[in-house]
Amino acid sequence: MSEAQANIGVVGMAVMGSNLARNLASREGNTVAIFNRSTEKAHAVAEAHPEAGFIVADTMQSFADSLAKPRTAIIMVKAGGPTDAVINQLVEVFEPGDIIVDGGNALFTDTIRREAAVRETGIHFVGAGISGGEEGALNGPSIMPGGTEESYKTLGPILSSIAAVAEGEPCVTHVGTDGAGHFVKMIHNGIEYADMQLIAEAYDLLRNVAGLSVEEIADVFTEWNKGELESYLIEITAEVLRQKDADTGKPLVDVILDAAGSKGTGVWTVQTALGLGVPVSGIAEAVFARAVSSKPAQRAAATDLPGPSSVAAIEDKAAFIEDVRQALYASKIIAYSQGFDAIIEGAKEYNWDIKKGEVARIWRAGCIIRAQFLNRITEAYAADPDLVLLVAAPYFKDAVTKAEGAWRRVAIKAIESGIPSPAFSSSLAYYDGVRADRLPAALVQGQRDFFGAHTYKRIDKEGTFHTQWSGDRTEITAEDTH
Numbered sequence: 001m002s003e004a005q006a007n008i009g010v011v012g013m014a015v016m017g018s019n020l021a022r023n024l025a026s027r028e029g030n031t032v033a034i035f036n037r038s039t040e041k042a043h044a045v046a047e048a049h050p051e052a053g054f055i056v057a058d059t060m061q062s063f064a065d066s067l068a069k070p071r072t073a074i075i076m077v078k079a080g081g082p083t084d085a086v087i088n089q090l091v092e093v094f095e096p097g098d099i100i101v102d103g104g105n106a107l108f109t110d111t112i113r114r115e116a117a118v119r120e121t122g123i124h125f126v127g128a129g130i131s132g133g134e135e136g137a138l139n140g141p142s143i144m145p146g147g148t149e150e151s152y153k154t155l156g157p158i159l160s161s162i163a164a165v166a167e168g169e170p171c172v173t174h175v176g177t178d179g180a181g182h183f184v185k186m187i188h189n190g191i192e193y194a195d196m197q198l199i200a201e202a203y204d205l206l207r208n209v210a211g212l213s214v215e216e217i218a219d220v221f222t223e224w225n226k227g228e229l230e231s232y233l234i235e236i237t238a239e240v241l242r243q244k245d246a247d248t249g250k251p252l253v254d255v256i257l258d259a260a261g262s263k264g265t266g267v268w269t270v271q272t273a274l275g276l277g278v279p280v281s282g283i284a285e286a287v288f289a290r291a292v293s294s295k296p297a298q299r300a301a302a303t304d305l306p307g308p309s310s311v312a313a314i315e316d317k318a319a320f321i322e323d324v325r326q327a328l329y330a331s332k333i334i335a336y337s338q339g340f341d342a343i344i345e346g347a348k349e350y351n352w353d354i355k356k357g358e359v360a361r362i363w364r365a366g367c368i369i370r371a372q373f374l375n376r377i378t379e380a381y382a383a384d385p386d387l388v389l390l391v392a393a394p395y396f397k398d399a400v401t402k403a404e405g406a407w408r409r410v411a412i413k414a415i416e417s418g419i420p421s422p423a424f425s426s427s428l429a430y431y432d433g434v435r436a437d438r439l440p441a442a443l444v445q446g447q448r449d450f451f452g453a454h455t456y457k458r459i460d461k462e463g464t465f466h467t468q469w470s471g472d473r474t475e476i477t478a479e480d481t482h
């Protein structure tokens with residue numbers, strides 16, 4: 001048995017795992033043990049990065065033996081079956097008090113299940129959302145751990161040492177118990193989908209309504225990145241647009257097939273939000289837009305369907321570009337407002353004490369949705385931790401008040417031009433829905449009561465009512481609600 005010498009281990013040496021292991025090894029005081037199912041890969045990583053001083057384990061047992069107690073191991077393998085397989089192997093060789101961390105993009109309900117099962121053995125199980133892609137894993141991701149308070153005592157300092165730093169603070173916090181970390185990471189990805197779709201719609205409008213070239217649009221995004229839209233996704237959008245295809249010399253974006261892929265976290269966000277009854281319409285439209293793009297047979301069948309013969313006329317190009325910027329900002333605020341709504345409802349449902357301001361704080365650096373305006377979200381929840389609707393907080397109310405006219409003008413131009421802008425339009429529809437004095441939901445209630453005696457409530461009296469619709473229209477207090 002080899003002597004225990006590592007304070008942390010990583011299982012899974014694909015790109016994310018090896019980069020995270022290198023990040024850990026680069027921080028003072030850490031010695032990192034690594035293990036991979038095919039051991040050659042772990043040895044290759046260690047050979048390629050001698051500076052990391054990795055301890056390579058060839059078996060799960062020697063991996064466990066190489067770790068100081070309490071042992072801490074981070075699993076970085078594919079979500080689903082492979083994660084379960086590694087957890088089972090680790091449970092075999094770990095002891096009560098040791099900590100298993102799943103750093104993959106696990107479905108939070110799987111994390112809840114795994115945490116409960118592993119807890120039976122006395123071993124801690126922590127589902128930790130890790131965002132930032134390959135580069136973040138290597139240089140500093142945003143980390144969203146769940147699990148017990150107790151495990152966070154050991155884990156917190158290690159994770160803080162490798163996390164991204166925003167304004168002097170590491171982008172990690174104990175999000176909540178069991179699956180809370182993966183839940184929040186899932187919502188992060190949902191917001192990421194919405195943000196990306198909104199940016200894509202803005203690009204489409206700038207290109208096809210304003211008639212800008214790809215290079216000009218790249219410049220617009222670079223300019224926008226200096227203001228309230230400043231964010232990683234806006235920054236990389238400019239870079240993506242500037243990239244030329246080596247084969248054709250065309251903008252690369254023009255030779256990339258327009259069929260967006262996905263690994264499933266956006267779908268999970270929407271499915272979960274539907275279950276919680278939270279309208280995450282911007283995120284849902286982003287998921288659906290990827291689905292529409294990825295159906296070549298349907299798109300081919302629809303090419304002859306009619307649309308406007310030309311795009312809407314733009315009188316003042318600069319003014320339109322500014323309108324698009326404002327529409328993007330307002331819609332982005334809605335995406336975050338809806339995402340935080342899902343966090344509030346998820347926390348209620350699963351009994352998590354999630355500090356929304358802390359979540360925004362740890363998203364300021366390292367992660368894909370990192371953005372300047374996350375500070376404003378932290379401030380909004382600091383001013384009112386029980387804020388029911390983010391977009392109604394003073395700063396955001398002010399922002400959408402300024403943007404509202406532009407937002408409507410952009411949605412109208414898109415519709416007139418036949419350019420799909422589902423995320424812009426649905427964000428605006430949500431905004432108008434949530435701010436309405438009175439909604440046609442009253443009519444829906446009437447219809448439900450008509451065909452199904454589902455009952456309704458009144459604005460002027462307490463109680464539950466049902467109308468004899470075809471009879472004398474008397475209202476009665478319903479005894480049984482269907």
Ligand code: 6PG
Nearest residue numbers: 131132133189262263264265368
């Ligand atoms: C992150 C990313 C990361 C990954 C997504 C991409 O936070 O680092 O969100 O988790 O890039 O899974 O998701 P899609 O493939 O579904 O777009």
